[in-house]
Amino acid sequence: MVETSIWMQKVEADPGHSQWYIERFRAMASAGDDLAGEARFVDAMAPRGARILDAGCGPGRVGGYLASVGHEVVGVDVDPALIAAADQDHPGPRWLVGDLAELDxxxxxxxxxxxxxxxxxxxMTFLAPGTRVRVLSRLRAHLASDGRVAIGFGAGREYEFGQFFDDAAAGGLTPDLLLSSWDLRPFTDDSDFLVALLRPA
Incomplete structure (x- = not known):
């Protein structure tokens, strides 16, 4: 039995949470906010027409951009409301409801x-803590031998960066490059955000 993710616990506690999240990003897009920083990072390191898995895709802003510039995108999220929004707002990728801990x-x-x-x-911080290594292992299992995984999350979310590095190693992944932002700033001991570019160990 897989633990319920922290995200779905939030949804169960507040049934309006998913819609609030969707509308928040729709409002930001309407206001002209730049929502594609992560996607530009991924596009820059991807071969043209790459096959990209958007793991925990939410309402589709990252995968939608990557599809719009010519990549073949599959997006997976545990929340059906977010997948429905991705399908509506970003047609093109294949959007699937699924638990990353059971990804097949x-x-x-x-x-x-x-x-x-x-x-x-x-x-990564919205996963059930007991599933983190399994999720990283499942991501590794779907990766080409020369492929890479790009994961970003902030500090102060009850998932220490050091623990993440240990979990990644247990999941068969090793760091290629560590940054403190999606705009390529170096990672230091004082960084409050991590962008980890990982490869198969």
């Missing part, structure tokens, strides 16, 4: 491997 895309008719897996938007 070939069983759903989706070919692998992926060139890049991206997990932006603090996804």
């Amino acid at each position: 895309l070939p069983a759903r008719g989706i070919a692998e491997p992926f060139d890049i897996v991206v997990s932006a938007g603090n996804v």
Whole structure:
């Protein structure tokens, strides 16, 4: 039995949480805010026409941008409301409801491997803590041998960066590059955000 994610615990406690999150990003997009920083980062390191897995895709802003510049994108999120919004706002990618701890895309008719897996938007901190290593292992399992995983999340969310590095190693991933932002600033001991570019160990 897989633990319920922290995200879905929030949704169960507040049934309006998902819609609030969706509308927040729709409002930011309408206001002209730049919501594509993570996606530009991934696009810059991807070969043209790459196969990209958006793990914890939410309402689709990252995967939607990547599809718009020519990549083949599959997005997975545990929250059906977010997947419905992704489908509506960002047609093109294949959006799927699914738990990352149980991720088995070939069983759903989706070919692998992926060139890049991206997990932006603090996804790692919304997982049930007991599933983190399993999620990282599942992401590794869907990755090409020369592929990379890009994961970003902030400090102060009850998931220490050091623990994440240990979990990544247990999941078969090793750091290629550590940054403190999606705009390529170096990671230091004082950084309050981590962007980890990982490769198969």
